Amino acid sequence: MPGSRRNDRPDSAPAVQEAFALTDDLLHSLRRALDDNSAARIEALLDGLHSADVADLIHQIGRERRKRLVENLKSHLDPEILSELDDGVRQAVVKQLGPAHIAAALAGLDTDDATEVLETLDQATQASVLTALDEDERTPIEEALAYPEDSAGRLMQRDLVAIPDFWTIGQTIDFLREATDLPDEFYEIIVVDPSHHPIGTLPLYRAMRMKRPIVIGDIMDADPHLIPVLMDQEEVAYVFEQYNVPSAAVIDNTGRLLGVIMVDDVVDIILEEAEEDIMRLGGISESNLYDSVFETTRQRFPWLLVNLATAVMASGVIAFFEATIEQIVALAVLMPIVASMGGNAGTQTLTITVRALATRDLTRANALRLLNKEFAVSIANGFIFAVITGVVAWVWFGSQDLGIVIFAAMVINIIVAGVAGMLIPLGLNRIGIDPALAATVFVTTITDVLGFSAFLGLAAWFLL
Amino acid sequence: MPGSRRNDRPDSAPAVQEAFALTDDLLHSLRRALDDNSAARIEALLDGLHSADVADLIHQIGRERRKRLVENLKSHLDPEILSELDDGVRQAVVKQLGPAHIAAALAGLDTDDATEVLETLDQATQASVLTALDEDERTPIEEALAYPEDSAGRLMQRDLVAIPDFWTIGQTIDFLREATDLPDEFYEIIVVDPSHHPIGTLPLYRAMRMKRPIVIGDIMDADPHLIPVLMDQEEVAYVFEQYNVPSAAVIDNTGRLLGVIMVDDVVDIILEEAEEDIMRLGGISESNLYDSVFETTRQRFPWLLVNLATAVMASGVIAFFEATIEQIVALAVLMPIVASMGGNAGTQTLTITVRALATRDLTRANALRLLNKEFAVSIANGFIFAVITGVVAWVWFGSQDLGIVIFAAMVINIIVAGVAGMLIPLGLNRIGIDPALAATVFVTTITDVLGFSAFLGLAAWFLL
Incomplete structure (x- = not known):
């Protein structure tokens, strides 16, 4: 995949190549210069680059080369680069450079940027960097750090007119x-x-x-x-x-x-907040593209564990109907359709609701009206897909009764999915929990458990 | 849920009430004023509000009251309000006011804002509004509309120093x-x-x-x-x-x-692009909170239909193993766990990849390195969760062999999920398709089909 071949996508890629400083060519040249350990070539390549572009290069060259690059930048590090780094990479760079060097760099930053660099360091490193700062540089940073994380106090700069x-x-x-x-x-x-x-x-x-x-x-x-x-x-x-x-x-x-x-600074926050919602909806509590394998595995573990627990719960529902499935194996074939369609319908409503809460389009004043609408949409889509699925099941297994059972289970599951997809994030938001973080697992648990029990339960009742 | 009770969440809600013009109280007062059709009270309530806040109010009061409010604003409509409206609501407002009124309003906007209002209207309405404009106002807007949608030409304003x-x-x-x-x-x-x-x-x-x-x-x-x-x-x-x-x-x-x-203007674009990714990952092609039930149902339909098709495909896999399930019903109980864990692991990698592509953190130059990492993470999580699930299955059904089969199926499915979760969005991006739009369905289809066939296939081979 790497290579200096020109991008031949039909979109605006050529214009982009002109407008952005970071090209694949530059990255490859830098890698070669680092492998040859040629300080002169490294400096020539980075000369005139914006600090944000240098930070991107540091992110993209891999751990070993990164160390070598930072070693080369050591004597003349642009402090802005520090504030542009991702948390994980920044930790590593700070460790490599040492507190005295970092303190000298922080002195060249606005209070808000210096605070941003310091707040992501562990307590011990933070303390040693603060100690290495002059008092008149330390005081405003300590004052900023005294404000709660993610508050305006951390974002503001003291210099103003x-x-x-x-x-x-x-x-x-x-x-x-x-x-x-x-x-x-x-x-x-x-x-x-x-x-x-x-x-x-x-x-x-x-x-x-x-x-x-x-x-x-x-x-x-x-x-x-x-x-x-x-x-x-x-x-x-x-x-x-x-x-x-x-x-x-x-x-x-x-x-x-x-x-x-x-x-x-607010543009960064907007990106960060949208990013957080996307990651949390995708089942990732924290995202850091450049974290180590161990760290990444650890970050994704909790959500997968919760999902395993809810999957086992859904299996428990199926186990309850083992006798029914033994008699009609077609139920085992069809049951994932009911759960999956409910899950998807629920995710759609959930996604809309989580974003509407984040963008303040959904307030207590219009929640009831929007809930009515979601309910109506769920009824419409529920009936449409229940009919399609019912017909598919009828034709496939030649049983009209089976078609009716899956029709009924689908209607129930999609309607409940729509209502739950809205009420669960609203409820979580009300009690102060980020709906993006927890709503997905609640909603899919409901659609799985309800999907399996409605379908298998109705089948046990009507078909046996 | 509505009501003027104070928000008692433990977070920063009180500060928000002070900082934002839009309160539940204002919304309720406006509704009452509209229901009483009191022009004086409506005007008093809106007096001094920022155009963005008025637009939010128009969004939040519901169709009938909206018509009445627009009727009241007609004679002195702040043109900025038009540019702050959501597409669907804007269409309705434009239809209500008529081309002459809209043309008069557009004359008060910068070219980029006027273009933004016009580009969302249907062809016929657009043409009639353009005709109603003076030539020196029409020309720059027509020039802007000649640039491709979503291009810099549509975003720029002509007025500059x-x-x-x-x-x-x-x-x-x-x-x-x-x-x-x-x-x-x-x-x-x-x-x-x-x-x-x-x-x-x-x-x-x-x-x-x-x-x-x-x-x-x-x-x-x-x-x-x-x-x-x-x-x-x-x-x-x-x-x-x-x-x-x-x-x-x-x-x-x-x-x-x-x-x-x-x-x-770029802040709006950043929000829009992040929003688009979130919606597409959540299975919604277009999002419009204020669209009608019919329109919303229509928008969500295609994704649900695709999901039904893939769910039926997965059912086909299960049907292939009907004889096996008939003999060991425990397989029907456990099989959703394998599919669901694969789906979740795949979604995690997919989410990371789609966002890294959107934020340009993932380039051709570092794709291979990040793919290696995803592969390693998938192997780690694959083994961890395969062991847990294997033990659960063994203890639950008292069969060591069943535990080994589900262990093997889980390892395979989670590893493939991780690799597919990265390769599929990369591939879609390469051929010019938005990965957020299509990747979810590809990845979950793979994890469903592979999950069921690996588990049931291995079971048929080893257990019978």
């Missing part, structure tokens, strides 16, 4: 020209009252068009979108998605300005 | 103060050469800090991230995610500047 509303454009421009501790990037200026509560924002594109005597309070956007410092990152992402803001001020519980969250 | 590199900060500021056709929002100025090729960007936060005599070419970021106009929106999203840019210039195939894409 805040001015009073009575300033003029002229004063603002002079301040910006002279200030030495401005953030690396900012898209708007936060306007604060005398007690440092944000009362508005001034987008730079507006500030730039105004003449010097104009007063900030007259041209700012009042009523800014404010983020409480303890807000969960999922809610933060929602504010940015919903209101299309490029940045937002973070406040403490008295309304005082603490920091600012930028849209590029 | 471009200046030559030999200008000074002073000239730039004067230009910005006097220009009348600037975009609503912008975060950076695009620097172009005499033939209008982008050669750099100047972030506003840097421009604002510079003195008037400074020349743009000396302070711009050279080597900007450029987006070819035909690039797929998924690739566009990747550029923004990878390089954390707030906006990016779009160029034609000669490198000339055509437009600009803003990060807030």
